[in-house]
Amino acid sequence: xxxxxxxxxxxxxxxxxxxxxxxxxxxxxxxxxxxxxxxxxxxxxxxxxxxxxxxxxxxxxxxxxxxxxxxxxxxxxxxxxxxxxxxxxxxxxxxxxxxxxxxxxxxxxxxxxxxxxxxxxxxxxxxxxxxxxxxxxxxxxxxxxxxxxxxxxxxxxxxxxxxxxxxxxxxxxxxxxxxxxxxxxxxxxxxxxxxxxxxxxxxxxxxxxxxxxxxxxxxxxxxxxxxxxxxxxxxxxxxxxxxxxxxxxxxxxxxxxxxxxxxxxxxxxxxxxxxxxxxxxxxxxxxxxxxxxxxxxxxxxxxxxxxxxxxxxxxxxxxxxxxxxxxxxxxxxxxxxxxxxxxxxxxxxxxxxxxxxxxxxxxxxxxxxxxxxxxxxxxxxxxxxxxxxxxxxxxxxxxxxxxxxxxxxxxxxxxxxxxxxxxxxxxxxxxxxxxxxxxxxxxxxxxxxxxxxxxxxxxxxxxxxxxxxxxxxxxxxxxxxxxxxxxxxxxxxxxxxxxxxxxxxxxxxxxxxxxxxxxxxxxxxxxxxxx
Numbered sequence: 001x002x003x004x005x006x007x008x009x010x011x012x013x014x015x016x017x018x019x020x021x022x023x024x025x026x027x028x029x030x031x032x033x034x035x036x037x038x039x040x041x042x043x044x045x046x047x048x049x050x051x052x053x054x055x056x057x058x059x060x061x062x063x064x065x066x067x068x069x070x071x072x073x074x075x076x077x078x079x080x081x082x083x084x085x086x087x088x089x090x091x092x093x094x095x096x097x098x099x100x101x102x103x104x105x106x107x108x109x110x111x112x113x114x115x116x117x118x119x120x121x122x123x124x125x126x127x128x129x130x131x132x133x134x135x136x137x138x139x140x141x142x143x144x145x146x147x148x149x150x151x152x153x154x155x156x157x158x159x160x161x162x163x164x165x166x167x168x169x170x171x172x173x174x175x176x177x178x179x180x181x182x183x184x185x186x187x188x189x190x191x192x193x194x195x196x197x198x199x200x201x202x203x204x205x206x207x208x209x210x211x212x213x214x215x216x217x218x219x220x221x222x223x224x225x226x227x228x229x230x231x232x233x234x235x236x237x238x239x240x241x242x243x244x245x246x247x248x249x250x251x252x253x254x255x256x257x258x259x260x261x262x263x264x265x266x267x268x269x270x271x272x273x274x275x276x277x278x279x280x281x282x283x284x285x286x287x288x289x290x291x292x293x294x295x296x297x298x299x300x301x302x303x304x305x306x307x308x309x310x311x312x313x314x315x316x317x318x319x320x321x322x323x324x325x326x327x328x329x330x331x332x333x334x335x336x337x338x339x340x341x342x343x344x345x346x347x348x349x350x351x352x353x354x355x356x357x358x359x360x361x362x363x364x365x366x367x368x369x370x371x372x373x374x375x376x377x378x379x380x381x382x383x384x385x386x387x388x389x390x391x392x393x394x395x396x397x398x399x400x401x402x403x404x405x406x407x408x409x410x411x412x413x414x415x416x417x418x419x420x421x422x423x424x425x426x427x428x429x430x431x432x433x434x435x436x437x438x439x440x441x442x443x444x445x446x447x448x449x450x451x452x453x454x455x456x457x458x459x460x461x462x463x464x465x466x467x468x469x470x471x472x473x474x475x476x477x478x479x480x481x482x483x484x485x486x487x488x489x490x491x492x493x494x495x496x497x498x499x500x501x502x503x504x505x506x507x508x509x510x511x512x513x514x515x516x517x518x519x520x521x522x523x524x525x526x527x528x529x530x531x
Contacts, residue, residue: 001242006285009049011057015065022235022281025071027228028054032076032195037186039198040228041220042271043348045282045297047229048199049089052147055197059083059143081194082134084110085145093152096174103182110134128185131192141194144186150200152179157305157338176204202346203331220346221330223274230269230278236262243288250291265293268366270352280348283369298373306347307381309340316432317378318439318454320350321364321371330361349374368446375443392444400450400469404510404526411512414441415520434514435478439465460494473500476510484525487511497529 005019014021028051031038042048057065061080066072086106093099104123107130111118116133120126131142156172186196203220219225227235237244237259248258266283270276286296310317323341330345344350345363349370354362365371391414398407415437435454442452442465456463467474475496477487488511491497497507507529515522 001246004240004243004285004289006282006289009047009053011050011054012062012065014050020239021069022231022239023069024051024228025054025058025066025069027225028058029071029074029076030224031055031197032058035215035217036190036193037196037216039200039203039216039218039220040225041200041203041218041346042229043269043280043346044201045280046348047281049087049147051229052085052087052145052197052199055143055145055195056083056085059194079140081140081143082114082138083143083145084130084134085147086149087147088151089148091152093155093171093175095171096178099152099175100178124181124185127182128189131189135192142192143194144196146196146198148200149179149198150202150204152176153204154201154305202343204334221272223272226270226272226274226276227278229281231281231284232276232278233263233267236279236284240284240288247288247291261293262287265368268351268370269348270366272352273355273358277366280369295369295373295376297369298377305338306340306343306349307377309338309343310378311381313340314429315340317375317436320344320374322353322455323350323363325361325363327359327361371443372446375440379437379440379444392441395441396450399467399474402472402508404524408521408524411438412521434480435464438476438478438512442467458494458496458499460496463491463496468505471505473497473503473505473507474510475507476512479511479513481516482513484511484513484523487513488525488527 002018002020005014008014008019011021013019024047032055040048040051058071059081060083061078063072063078084107086103091099091102091106100123104126107123107126108118111130111133114134114137116130116137118126118129118133120129131144134142152175153172156168156175186193203218219228231239244255244258244262248255251258262279262284266279266287267277269278269280271278280297283296287293309315325341329339329341331342341350341363348366350363351366352361353364356362365374391410395407395410395414398404398410415434439452439454442454446452451468453466453468454464456466463475464478465474465476467476475491477491479487488509491509491511497509500507509527509529511525512521513523514520
């Protein structure tokens, strides 16, 4: 059984050490056979660096490493080309001066390794000089591979509050301006280039790769390249079957049941109008290697500026799973005017759920892992990390057992622990705040036995929260400074339960009232739908 490479992103080592490699070289061949300039944005941990490294190995002419892969038998000269690779994962960017110095050192090392001398004083002109001299020496176009081009920008973003954040935002702007100058040189270098391939997480406007390179082919939402990174269902089952069989045996469940669990937890990323969805490679590797279904994507780091932006804009987190936006909302954005929706989409926290007339896009969480991970981060920020896992588990358990008194006692305990943290001033904002906290807690204990939905639309209105278990459907309505009875009466008056009659489950109506003075649940009422 071949081993799984979790963080290894070097193609040559993966092949030589007999790790599993999911063949994506048909996309590579289409890229190298047609045009010259490409840009691809994908969320972190999606295999961008491995694809860059695969391109590097391909242009080094190492054909034997590609044996049994799609590209091996395709028409190609398999000659070695001069390559310049800038990996911004490895380039320090705390200040623009440091970044410039490191890039200059990289260019100088390439010059020495290829046996050319650079005389230019500025980095941008040194870059141009290196490309021209390499092309002239080897009588071939130069391959330029730029990985995570936007990291010097993203890693310095945050709320524009406080001296430190203002300083970092200024660094992000300075880094962006320098990169603009550097990339401005690519267009005039066209006669000396074989390929330019650029990757990143986000697509920033006002960076010249999107203006100077007006013939740049953007693959991020290209329908033919929607499954270029990540694993399709077929790729998952074909390449990892033995690992799934071993995992299913350990869990003592059917193989098909394990596939379904993985699908709910890790599948669902959709990057174009095409309906094809893919799995996150990093999460799959970790889950199969550890033989445990868990939240792995978020452990590798969540951009804090996203959470800051959600808090700063008071974004309705209960509505993140059903957003309707125009296509233009998903395009590039300016770091001086950060827009939350394109950020969440490009970074992978939201994905395409549906497309109407190629104009209206419905966005939502890709899967349980992303929804649970983002919710956990938001809850910690909303509550200053005061909500502990045990209380979440007990809330879930009491609801599953229909122990409503205990359920509410645990809820009161939870809100008591966060009573003085980040509480809005207005009544309307407080009601929404309490609702959001309750919703986020619900998301965290969602699993195969319990699912939570918020702001569910019916013919008469919107249900604040719906919780489904194997036996019950709980319809929950929230009020502030009113009464739990009034909340239940609203559920009955608007016939919210009618929507679920065909499900043959017991429907329970729960009204919850929050007291804004006490900053906690003041009362609740539970009624069965037939009473």
